[in-house]
Amino acid sequence: MDFDIVWLLVPFAGIIVAVFLAVRLARRRS
Amino acid sequence: MDGDGIVRDYLARLEAAAWPLQPGRRAELADEVGEHIEAALVEAGRRDVATVRNVLERLGRPEEIVASEVESDAPPPTWSGVAPASTPRPSAWGPLEITSILLLTFGMFVVPFFGPILGLALAWASTRWTTREKLVATLLFIVIFGLPVLGLMAVTSGGSSPAPG
Secondary structure (H helix, E strand, O other): OOOHHHHHHHHHHHHHHHHHHHHHHHHHHO | OOHHHHHHHHHHHHHHHOOOOOHHHHHHHHHHHHHHHHHHHHHHOOOOHHHHHHHHHHHOOHHHHHHHHHHOOOOOOHHHOOOOOOOOOOOOOOHHHHHHHHHHHHHHHHOOOHHHHHHHHHHHHOOOOOHHHHHHHHHHHHHHHHHHHHHHHHHHHHHHOOOOO
């Protein structure tokens, strides 16, 4: 199995989740 | 009906609409709205029907005032349009939230592989996101990260099996 994809997917998933959480928090504040 | 009659009618409608409120709060709200109307009329310098209607229109319908009062936990009425200075809204961003977002985005470069997972764990520790949001975030992470890895494993194991014949 090519483990390089794991190293790519973890930050990608992290960024998507971070954007989701940040948007939710920002919306609540406004 | 003269201007004072319209005000009396408006306040009566307000009291009738305010049934969901506590009796004390109901009387307090009627007093506050009454004072507000009086102040607006004094400021206008006239009490004719047009001026009174204009003031009441700016206040909104009694039902709307009561609805916003029921929704709001803040003691001062929301119809005044002025947020109470004594209760500032706390910032949505705390150190935990900022660290969580930073770890989710750049964590991979700080703690390889586990950085974003640590960020997700910190998000769970925060109280500023709802449980539903945390669940969605976790599911999002699992779907984006987990499913392709599982698919890759399936393809890899399928490809390594000997071909029939």
